[in-house]
Amino acid sequence: MTDLDGAPLPAWDTPEQAFAAWKAATVGRPCDYSGLSYAQLHDVGGIQWPCNESAPNGTERLYTDGVFVTDRARCETFGHDLATGAGVSPAAYSARRVDGRAILKATGYQPAYELPDEQFPLRFTTGRTVYHWHTRTKTRRAAQLQDAAPEMWVELSQQDAARLGISEGDIVQVTSRRGAIQAPARVSHVREGTVFAPWHYGDSGGLVDTAANDLTINAWDPVSKQPEFKVAAVNVHLLRHGDGPAPAPTTTASAPVDTTETGR
């Protein structure tokens, strides 16, 4: 690949040359770090932008003069309506005469996209255990991490478990409008009415479905587009009694309520 002058594209061969090209793109912008060098990073470590001719050592604290980067001429975009994601037009932004003041945005309360009901009475939320990252592509290869949290589990509150006749380690099915997963139950300190599932175990080999995100809804935040993995409605059924505690870590948030259960 070449540019119009016949010079090679991209115009760099080394990481430092790439860094130089990238920092040239920041000149005059709020994140200007055109003054930053490999030598400086090596000697000092982390340096906060802007780092340029007028702030050669970086800038520890922004906006100390109370002037924010909201001047109409400096803005490249003008923000969004938080409720719908609709863009704020340049004309509407100009009309507000923000003039260097900060903008604090608020929006009215909106309920979750899916709320518990009679058919799916429990609130489902997903997340991580401290031992793994996402789908464990790296962390499952670290024996200590994999051994600490080897297999799928789901967490129920003490109250819900008692109501559903579920004990520590029992195999349960968690069902939403979109799918179902099967896993041993950990009776943990999650809030009553809430079911927690880690999303690390989407690859059980096909024997049972353990992919927590099969249950979540297809929706996202209108501005950030962050997917809604944190609230869905589910029901829980006991499939069969287990023969030991769930394979969930006992040293973290998934610690059992009943401490006589040793877990793993």
Place this chain on the structure above:
Amino acid sequence: MHLTTYLTLLSAAERTLADSYVVVSGGHADEADVHYTCADLARQATSQVAALAPAVDRYADRAEPEPDRLHPPGLDATRTGPVGLLRDLQDLYQLASLVDITWAVVGQAAAGARDRDLIDTVAACHPQTTAQLAWLRSRMRAAAPQTLLVAP
């Protein structure tokens, strides 16, 4: 007085708009953002009907004969596919635009009548409709290139 006429128009048009949002939300459930945003805007339009109800009641005894074809039609079915979605959003836009300018018209009359309660109601509700229009515009503009140039 015809403020009564227009309060009736606004209330009915908001209800029609709410119903139309529900239709589009259900008909385009595979477009998750349209599905959830339209469901939310339906709730918003319904709450505006409720907010307007006291004014509708207060002016009810001063009704005049209504003009022909006062009330706008709503959507009772959705179209299919990307171009159908775009066209449905245009229908919503047309209806929401009528609601928006009707809020403005009623607001002018409320100021003329020095009706503080109605002025406050308009101030609370009208910006919501204006924001609905902004979302519809944004969503249609985002869909346009793919829909008009690529979609089957």
